[in-house]
Amino acid sequence: MTQLALVIDLNVCVGCHACVTSCKEWNTSGWAGPLSDHHPYDADPTGTFFNRVQMYEVGVYPNTETVHFPKSCLHCEEPPCVPVCPTGASYKRPDNGVVLVDYDKCIGCKYCSWACPYGVREFDEYQKVMKKCTLCIDRIIDTRLPESERKPACVLACPTSARLFGDVHDPESEVSVAIREQGGYQLMPEWGTQPSNHYLPRRKVRIHIHADELVRADNPLKREDIVRETGETLDDVAW
Amino acid sequence: MHPAFSVIFLTTLIGVGQGLFLALFTGQIYDLATLLDVQLTPAFYSLGSLIALLFLVLGLVASFFHLGHPERAWRSIAQWRTSWLSREVLVLPLTLGLIALYGLFHFLGWTQPLFTLGEAVPVDATLIIGLAATLATFGLFLCTGMIYAGLKFLQEWHSPLTVVNFTLLGIASGFTLAAAISAWMNNGLLFFYGGWAVVAISLGLLGRGASLVRNGAIKHKSTLQSAIGVRHTRIQQKAMGFMGGSFNTREFFPGAGLPTLDRVRNGFLILAFPLPLILLAFSFLEQGPSILPLAAFGIQYLGLLAERWHFFAEARHPQNIYYQSVA
Numbered sequence: 001m002t003q004l005a006l007v008i009d010l011n012v013c014v015g016c017h018a019c020v021t022s023c024k025e026w027n028t029s030g031w032a033g034p035l036s037d038h039h040p041y042d043a044d045p046t047g048t049f050f051n052r053v054q055m056y057e058v059g060v061y062p063n064t065e066t067v068h069f070p071k072s073c074l075h076c077e078e079p080p081c082v083p084v085c086p087t088g089a090s091y092k093r094p095d096n097g098v099v100l101v102d103y104d105k106c107i108g109c110k111y112c113s114w115a116c117p118y119g120v121r122e123f124d125e126y127q128k129v130m131k132k133c134t135l136c137i138d139r140i141i142d143t144r145l146p147e148s149e150r151k152p153a154c155v156l157a158c159p160t161s162a163r164l165f166g167d168v169h170d171p172e173s174e175v176s177v178a179i180r181e182q183g184g185y186q187l188m189p190e191w192g193t194q195p196s197n198h199y200l201p202r203r204k205v206r207i208h209i210h211a212d213e214l215v216r217a218d219n220p221l222k223r224e225d226i227v228r229e230t231g232e233t234l235d236d237v238a239w
Numbered sequence: 240m241h242p243a244f245s246v247i248f249l250t251t252l253i254g255v256g257q258g259l260f261l262a263l264f265t266g267q268i269y270d271l272a273t274l275l276d277v278q279l280t281p282a283f284y285s286l287g288s289l290i291a292l293l294f295l296v297l298g299l300v301a302s303f304f305h306l307g308h309p310e311r312a313w314r315s316i317a318q319w320r321t322s323w324l325s326r327e328v329l330v331l332p333l334t335l336g337l338i339a340l341y342g343l344f345h346f347l348g349w350t351q352p353l354f355t356l357g358e359a360v361p362v363d364a365t366l367i368i369g370l371a372a373t374l375a376t377f378g379l380f381l382c383t384g385m386i387y388a389g390l391k392f393l394q395e396w397h398s399p400l401t402v403v404n405f406t407l408l409g410i411a412s413g414f415t416l417a418a419a420i421s422a423w424m425n426n427g428l429l430f431f432y433g434g435w436a437v438v439a440i441s442l443g444l445l446g447r448g449a450s451l452v453r454n455g456a457i458k459h460k461s462t463l464q465s466a467i468g469v470r471h472t473r474i475q476q477k478a479m480g481f482m483g484g485s486f487n488t489r490e491f492f493p494g495a496g497l498p499t500l501d502r503v504r505n506g507f508l509i510l511a512f513p514l515p516l517i518l519l520a521f522s523f524l525e526q527g528p529s530i531l532p533l534a535a536f537g538i539q540y541l542g543l544l545a546e547r548w549h550f551f552a553e554a555r556h557p558q559n560i561y562y563q564s565v566a
């Protein structure tokens with residue numbers, strides 16, 4: 001079975017919010033109706049978003065690192081938000097594992113949002129239904145789009161390619177390889193929700209170079225070794 | 240969690256209705272076993288059922304205010320296999336219907352025994368309907384409680400105590416109301432209902448006290464470390480991603496500080512338990528019709544509103560970890 005998901009590289013994300021704005025733009029303009037805002041240009045603006053980028057400071061000044069942390073629905077393999085929905089409006093697509101809300105069935109009881117530990121479901125105060133990341137379902141399954149564009153808007157917008165998209169059940173996919181080889185992890189593993197989205201951890205970008213690594217002491221051929229001439233060289237020849 | 244008044248009224252009002260019906264049926268069972276020295280009149284049964292229905296319907300009405308699309312509420316019976324909310328939506332009208340039938344049969348006096356169990360137990364239609372309604376009533380307590388107790392990462396709620404307390408407090412308020420009706424009708428049942436109300440209120444205090452102690456000592460499983468997956472002892476949120484507030488900051492925070500929570504807790508610990516007990520005790524000393532049990536019920540209901548408010552406000556949703564600093 002396919003399980004589409006995002007893998008977000010925290011080592012690469014620069015916190016530019018391009019994914020947030022492109023997500024909002026794509027999903028507010030689609031067939032499912034607007035992602036409504038309330039007082040967008042007033043003192044107390046608020047609105048519905050699928051994706052947010054947060055910022056954390058790790059460590060004690062001056063030894064700190066800033067972690068930019070994008071957060072959207074993780075399309076859990078065991079989504080606790082789905083079985084609690086009384087109407088069946090919340091469901092997980094059997095063909096690609098994307099967790100969706102049917103806006104025509106949702107009664108806006110908000111129970112699913114209580115049942116998601118990650119706080120990624122947002123109630124639309126105008127449409128009065130629950131909304132959440134759809135992984136741009138209307139893009140990724142649209143075969144009229146060229147293959148390269150069948151990706152969520154956030155993935156296409158990310159200027160640093162911090163967001164990978166693919167099938168985490170296919171062991172050879174880009175996302176599976178990244179999870180396997182770069183220490184991909186899940187959020188709040190303690191609840192057994194098995195999020196499909198993974199995060200790649202911050203990694204050290206400094207390396208420590210030992211002296212022997214510069215002189216290639218391990219070179220068996222010694223060809224590349226620095227040769228110190230002792231005898232007379234061409235430079236010594238008096239012309 | 241943010242305490243929504245629709246849900247506070249829903250759970251407390253239907254609790255009273257359910258408890259009152261259980262009180263009526265307990266009376267019938269005692270009557271059947273000839274343990275009471277007074278007869279329960281059809282007027283008492285039907286009036287009691289009517290009042291119970293009134294509370295249940297009011298609760299139902301309150302619940303609609305919680306929905307974004309009340310006109311689609313019928314859809315919520317679909318997922319009864321997995322959703323306690325769906326089950327509640329099914330069991331609530333069933334309970335309503337059975338209690339209505341129960342009251343109607345008593346009102347019309349259709350209480351001729353249909354058959355006799357063993358030697359001495361005459362079974363009439365109201366007994367059968369009453370038994371079914373009792374099952375439905377307890378089923379409804381279970382569903383309502385499990386809606387909250389079933390959410391495992393809301394650790395304050397994820398405990399059998401949640402279901403037990405919804406049940407005990409519902410029964411306590413229902414029996415107090417039954418005592419109030421009896422005192423007002425002066426039908427000689429004040430001691431019977433008042434006595435059971437005292438027992439139920441005391442048990443309710445024990446159960447609610449236990450959950451307060453449990454929740455005071457709770458260790459939350461999710462931490463900022465597990466939430467963002469960074470292993471470091473010092474992590475600070477610098478920005479939650481927006482400044483104007485969102486569903487996340489409105490729905491999941493109590494909207495009141497800890498001092499308020501403490502005040503509300505102290506308030507309900509006085510209003511819902513000792514005060515009604517004292518008033519009931521005084522009413523036992525009075526002769527003739529008494530207004531005291533009604534006062535006990537009113538004060539207790541106020542206390543239960545505060546109790547339910549605190550129940551919601553006290554629960555700490557793990558998503559709150561992600562929303563600690565605006566900028």
Ligand code: SF4
Nearest residue numbers: 073074076079081116
């Ligand atoms: S992240 Fe939340 S909303 Fe998304 S599938 Fe998991 S539990 Fe459901």
Ligand code: SF4
Nearest residue numbers: 085106107109110112
């Ligand atoms: S808010 Fe909508 S999607 Fe969520 S549980 Fe209620 S009906 Fe289901």
